[in-house]
Amino acid sequence: MKPIKNIKNKTLLVLALALSSQAIAATQQSYQSSEPAAVSLPMQDDVEQQRVTYIWPTVDSTSSHISQSQQVQSDEYWQTVTGAELNKGFPLYVGSDALVRLAPMASYQSGARQISPAVNMDSISLSASAGSQPTVSLLADQEAMQTAGFDDGSVAVKVANHSDKPLTMRSESQLPGDAEYLLHVKEKGSTGLLQFAVPSQLDSQQQAITINANLGAKAIIPMTTQVSIITPTGEHIAAQLQHNKVTFDQQLSEYGARHGLYQVQIHTLGNVNGKLIKRSAKLPFALTAKTAAIEKVTVSDKLWVSLDVLEPGRYNLTATLQGIDKNGKAHSLQTADVAEYFEQSRAMALPFELQNFSQYDRFELVNVKLTDQSRLMTLQVLPQL
């Protein structure tokens, strides 16, 4: 084994080459353009204080550590309907075959929990405005739903709509007007799908999130679409859809994923193959802020990565070490994680034993990811350092 001293100068040289000025400049630029974030720290007891390193048994060959967006396909919708709406009759959007669940909701008024009266499915009528009437069969009555764990007074039916128009759902027995019910319609196997995508992270400086939503093959219609933001604690924040951006007035304040995720919720109505289709979907995202950033890499006896730390916390760096041979060919050698608690900016050593790879002319760090473990936020993902 060669002494560390022998490889030190060589490594210094090769790292200087490997750390392209472009990568460093990009890192520093993004860091400098962000304002320091006012980000609270979770309770110290919940965050590991020790330095922990880990060399993975296999080298990570995935090209990216983080997805930039989340996407979902929805074959269902849900909405709240009132007793007044049920008494009067309201449109039930069923393309062909659907499972329909109706559940009494609870609400809190003057500190007391008010539970809406259960609905007997015998008293609910479903009708078509023209043509063949729908086929309705009981899937599960209250007792069966209770056995399955839906102990909220739910009932469920299977509905087949034979017309092109929405059905009308009506209660034949008079319900309290202010009673509230959750209506959940699921159309398994439907081709009328809502395709919905949102970014997985939102920078705290932004008050708009870009969405991509299509119903069937067409973009959704803003006029018949409602959006909202749901906080990690389940509160709804009013939002507006402007073109493909969801904007909201209220400042979001829960950083990272540690205490849950924010969600964008969408309800939309549109025409798919001549039928009105209604769909709902929700997708999560994390609010992020720049709490630390990679500044530079230096070498003494080890590889050191300097972090600019804006907020105290525990930071993890994942990186794969590549050795470049004399022919310029890159060889992935090891993937490692290292995490330490930082009160302020400083460097941390990566656990690679460079003296074990002295046959290589130079080294590179690839697939680099900086994570704020205190708040569970991904801060930087760099293909190469």
Added chain:
Amino acid sequence: MRKITFTILTLLLYLSSPVSANTGLALVHGTGNPSDAYNDYWTGDFVNSVRQGLPNPSLVLVINCNFDKYMWDNAAAGCLAGALSQFISQNQITNLKVVTHSNGGNVMRWILSNPTWDSRYPNIINKTSRVIALAPSSGGTPLADAVMNGNVFESTLGWLLGYKSDAVRQQQESWMVYYNSNYLSGTSGRPALPTIFEAVVGSDVDSAIWDGDSYCAGYQNQVALEVTQNWLDSCSDGFLNCSSQQAAGTTWFKDKQKTKGSEPLSHQQSRRDCFNLDKLVRDRI
């Protein structure tokens, strides 16, 4: 000659050391906060059958942690790490097998995916040679979404999911996509897990009243899971779609491929001694 013989003996002893490795087994429950998972979650019949597959059947740990919390919480993964670390050190375990059920697979996968989160994790990872994930909720469940979507009753589907807890939020399908894409390893396109993580997949629910197999793990539970299956894919165990169970790691087998009588395993049955599941796991550890 004596020197050569001594060297060979030493070499044989060295080579045989993995055989004499101290093998331990941990059983990790799913969502919930049990105080007696041995009896209430797994049952003694299942545990005592599986443990017979160990060289020393006494080296078994049944976990009781709070998996109503997010997987990374100190009460969840922290509690699991504490129990496993103590088990490993007190019994000098060198080879740890872990059997998880449902959301327990996610908590174990958190530890395997985030080795520097907690100073106890690396030793646990290094000792763990195999995780058998029974019906893991790796991709979440639409039933969690059904509970969260507008329903303010906290008890809905509580017997399956817990009570509108962090664990229910976590197991919504889109949330698991987020975690799988960002913080968990072992799914498609993501870094590999550092050890074997193999799933047993439940694909259907039988609840025919005349069929004795419907009574394993409780007939009422089978009837209940038949109802919930309506909101799931045609391939599901009444709580999870097969695609969710197969989202991470590898698939060891889909129930009917190996169970006695090619019976399906419902979500309730995949943690009980139904259709030789216990013997299959016993022979695998």
